[in-house]
Amino acid sequence: MARTSLSRPTIADVAQAAGVSKSTVSRVLMGNLAYMRDDTRQRVEQAITALNYSPSSVARSLVTKRTHTVGLLVSDVGNPFYPEVIHSVEDVALAHGYDVFLCNTNYNPERGLQILRSLIAKQVDGVMIMSSSMSDEWVIELVKQEVPTVVLDWQISHLAGEVSTIKVDFETGVREAAAHLIELGHRRFAHISGPLNMRTSLLRRDAFLKALADFNVDPAAVVIIEGDLRIESGRKALNQLMALNPRPTAVFTANDMMALGLIWAAREVGLQIPRDLSVVGLDNIRLAAEINPPLTTIALPQSEIGRLAMESLLELFDRRKNAQEDGLALQVDTHLVIRNSTCQPGSTVDN
Amino acid sequence: MARTSLSRPTIADVAQAAGVSKSTVSRVLMGNLAYMRDDTRQRVEQAITALNYSPSSVARSLVTKRTHTVGLLVSDVGNPFYPEVIHSVEDVALAHGYDVFLCNTNYNPERGLQILRSLIAKQVDGVMIMSSSMSDEWVIELVKQEVPTVVLDWQISHLAGEVSTIKVDFETGVREAAAHLIELGHRRFAHISGPLNMRTSLLRRDAFLKALADFNVDPAAVVIIEGDLRIESGRKALNQLMALNPRPTAVFTANDMMALGLIWAAREVGLQIPRDLSVVGLDNIRLAAEINPPLTTIALPQSEIGRLAMESLLELFDRRKNAQEDGLALQVDTHLVIRNSTCQPGSTVDN
DNA sequence: CTGAAAGCGCTAACAT
DNA sequence: ATGTTAGCGCTTTCAG
Numbered sequence: 001m002a003r004t005s006l007s008r009p010t011i012a013d014v015a016q017a018a019g020v021s022k023s024t025v026s027r028v029l030m031g032n033l034a035y036m037r038d039d040t041r042q043r044v045e046q047a048i049t050a051l052n053y054s055p056s057s058v059a060r061s062l063v064t065k066r067t068h069t070v071g072l073l074v075s076d077v078g079n080p081f082y083p084e085v086i087h088s089v090e091d092v093a094l095a096h097g098y099d100v101f102l103c104n105t106n107y108n109p110e111r112g113l114q115i116l117r118s119l120i121a122k123q124v125d126g127v128m129i130m131s132s133s134m135s136d137e138w139v140i141e142l143v144k145q146e147v148p149t150v151v152l153d154w155q156i157s158h159l160a161g162e163v164s165t166i167k168v169d170f171e172t173g174v175r176e177a178a179a180h181l182i183e184l185g186h187r188r189f190a191h192i193s194g195p196l197n198m199r200t201s202l203l204r205r206d207a208f209l210k211a212l213a214d215f216n217v218d219p220a221a222v223v224i225i226e227g228d229l230r231i232e233s234g235r236k237a238l239n240q241l242m243a244l245n246p247r248p249t250a251v252f253t254a255n256d257m258m259a260l261g262l263i264w265a266a267r268e269v270g271l272q273i274p275r276d277l278s279v280v281g282l283d284n285i286r287l288a289a290e291i292n293p294p295l296t297t298i299a300l301p302q303s304e305i306g307r308l309a310m311e312s313l314l315e316l317f318d319r320r321k322n323a324q325e326d327g328l329a330l331q332v333d334t335h336l337v338i339r340n341s342t343c344q345p346g347s348t349v350d351n
Numbered sequence: 352m353a354r355t356s357l358s359r360p361t362i363a364d365v366a367q368a369a370g371v372s373k374s375t376v377s378r379v380l381m382g383n384l385a386y387m388r389d390d391t392r393q394r395v396e397q398a399i400t401a402l403n404y405s406p407s408s409v410a411r412s413l414v415t416k417r418t419h420t421v422g423l424l425v426s427d428v429g430n431p432f433y434p435e436v437i438h439s440v441e442d443v444a445l446a447h448g449y450d451v452f453l454c455n456t457n458y459n460p461e462r463g464l465q466i467l468r469s470l471i472a473k474q475v476d477g478v479m480i481m482s483s484s485m486s487d488e489w490v491i492e493l494v495k496q497e498v499p500t501v502v503l504d505w506q507i508s509h510l511a512g513e514v515s516t517i518k519v520d521f522e523t524g525v526r527e528a529a530a531h532l533i534e535l536g537h538r539r540f541a542h543i544s545g546p547l548n549m550r551t552s553l554l555r556r557d558a559f560l561k562a563l564a565d566f567n568v569d570p571a572a573v574v575i576i577e578g579d580l581r582i583e584s585g586r587k588a589l590n591q592l593m594a595l596n597p598r599p600t601a602v603f604t605a606n607d608m609m610a611l612g613l614i615w616a617a618r619e620v621g622l623q624i625p626r627d628l629s630v631v632g633l634d635n636i637r638l639a640a641e642i643n644p645p646l647t648t649i650a651l652p653q654s655e656i657g658r659l660a661m662e663s664l665l666e667l668f669d670r671r672k673n674a675q676e677d678g679l680a681l682q683v684d685t686h687l688v689i690r691n692s693t694c695q696p697g698s699t700v701d702n
Numbered sequence: 703c704t705g706a707a708a709g710c711g712c713t714a715a716c717a718t
Numbered sequence: 719a720t721g722t723t724a725g726c727g728c729t730t731t732c733a734g
């Protein structure tokens with residue numbers, strides 16, 4: 001009769017200890033105290049603390065169909081773009097009583113799918129996808145299983161409306177960057193892109209070319225070097241730049257990591273940044289402000305992205321409850337943060 | 352009778368579609384095919400794919416008492432120390448059919464406890480704690496709830512044996528660093544510590560002082576500056592160093608981030624690293640090898656830590672099953688990685 | 703104001 | 719070789 005310590009106490013144990021029924025215990029658990037006598041509530045509460053009882057979310061989920069858990073898929077937590085967005089996702093999640101199941105796909109679509117299926121089996125209430133190297137299959141699976149989903153920077157026409165999307169509008173920031181460089185007097189440009197099989201790499205490159213074209217710079221004259229988004233490839237890119245004649249006076253890298261590599265490599269060969277070469281990054285990672293010279297870069301609103309993602313998931317939960325249509329399409333802006341890695345070509349003056 | 356698409360199919364739906372009982376379906380789900388006719392198995396499998404059925408882990412967990420999910424608590428995924436350990440935890444977890452619930456405590460013990468309780472309620476099979484700013488309360492809670500636990504770099508006598516621990520042996524690496532600097536000819540040292548209310552900060556500082564003492568350097572003569580482990584505090588530390596006369600010729604920072612800040616600040620005031628100042632970091636973050644000069648630093652075996660943590664959790668599961676005692680005490684080593692941020696005092700030669 | 707009973711989707715004896 | 723049954727720990731009608 002008495003509970004052994006072999007297993008954790010259940011609601012029945014609490015009920016017995018308090019001399020009430022399970023329903024009553026459940027009611028205080030749920031905060032459903034409308035018509036309850038004060039002393040019974042207290043007896044129940046005492047029993048709960050006495051037994052050190054904590055309800056099983058598993059059992060609860062089985063009946064309520066909700067786990068109060070959401071999945072967040074990222075490519076790699078080591079990527080400095082993520083920490084802030086993760087942080088803000090967690091903040092709003094926690095504030096609404098949700099836990100975040102953070103998963104690395106390691107840039108591996110297979111692994112991502114495996115994780116996804118596992119999350120679905122575990123009945124997460126929703127999923128946020130922020131992995132650049134995702135595959136359409138993921139979303140198809142999610143839609144098939146009717147899991148509320150929001151995905152960052154991804155497009156697929158025939159499923160639009162089924163899921164929510166957050167689009168990062170690179171164009172405004174890139175345009176600002178181009179304008180900034182033009183205004184400083186630059187005319188010869190290079191771009192270090194991400195892997196050109198990634199859609200976002202193309203987007204960024206084309207936005208830059210387009211913006212430049214609007215300032216009457218011939219896109220064909222812009223040197224494009226393909227990188228892989230990592231520091232080392234920024235270094236390599238610089239070497240390629242050095243071989244050019246005439247050399248570009250300004251370079252826009254698809255992310256900040258490559259900008260760092262490029263700047264460091266430049267210094268090692270005796271180039272002065274920004275005097276001999278202006279560089280603009282993208283991401284505005286924390287490090288960008290801490291290096292010398294502090295990096296001029298296009299800032300993404302990481303916190304806003306995280307917040308919006310989780311908020312639209314919550315919104316989706318609501319709609320689902322009301323049997324409404326899914327799928328809102330959101331967009332966030334980018335803007336240029338001017339620091340000291342850009343100046344007039346050949347100038348010795350920090351702008 | 353026919354399933355509406357309102358809710359996901361259950362094992363009963365599959366059973367009906369295949370014309371068998373739920374048990375039979377469950378058997379093929381569990382791979383319990385010992386005495387099953389081939390054609391029934393096939394019928395079941397067909398029904399499963401036809402209905403696009405995936406079993407509910409929630410229901411399963413309710414009966415099996417296992418969620419195949421483990422929690423991993425870290426201070427902040429943005430800390431460059433973590434990515435590799437997270438990666439390796441996930442690798443071994445995934446290989447054993449476990450999912451990892453990765454959680455940020457944001458250096459906030461309160462929040463950590465909240466998350467922990469949530470994980471417990473969700474019945475994770477085990478928890479790994481790798482948050483420097485944890486509190487004993489966490490472990491007490493975990494032990495009370497009989498959750499298998501492994502914690503990194505933490506000590507509490509009266510609970511030893513209840514949980515597994517992984518201790519990072521800083522002493523060997525720190526000793527190597529001290530020996531290296533002494534051998535180069537350094538005699539005047541500084542140490543930039545972490546916050547002195549953190550146990551690990553004390554450990555690192557004292558290990559350094561002790562090692563130096565063994566080389567007949569008076570610990571009292573070692574300049575100690577308290578930092579906060581972030582880049583900016585490395586910069587500040589350098590300024591304090593500059594005010595000293597005579598200046599130390601070698602400095603050991605409690606982590607790599609501060610070493611970066613220190614090196615960058617040094618360059619900005621015209622100091623040559625390593626000629627004018629040798630610096631040794633700790634962590635061996637990826638960036639350490641990428642900066643100029645590449646940082647000499649004490650490496651922690653991040654991957655090994657992650658692997659060991661998850662493996663000892665699995666080990667704990669086994670023991671638990673056999674009603675064995677808990678709590679193994681593991682230890683990992685550190686070692687010095689010599690790069691180019693250290694050389695003879697005043698030397699122009701890269702070592 | 704509280705209790706009894708049914709059932710969430712699954713697994714695991716225990717039949718047969 | 720497969721079906722029947724009894725729960726797992728909880729919420730939620732429905733009675734009273």
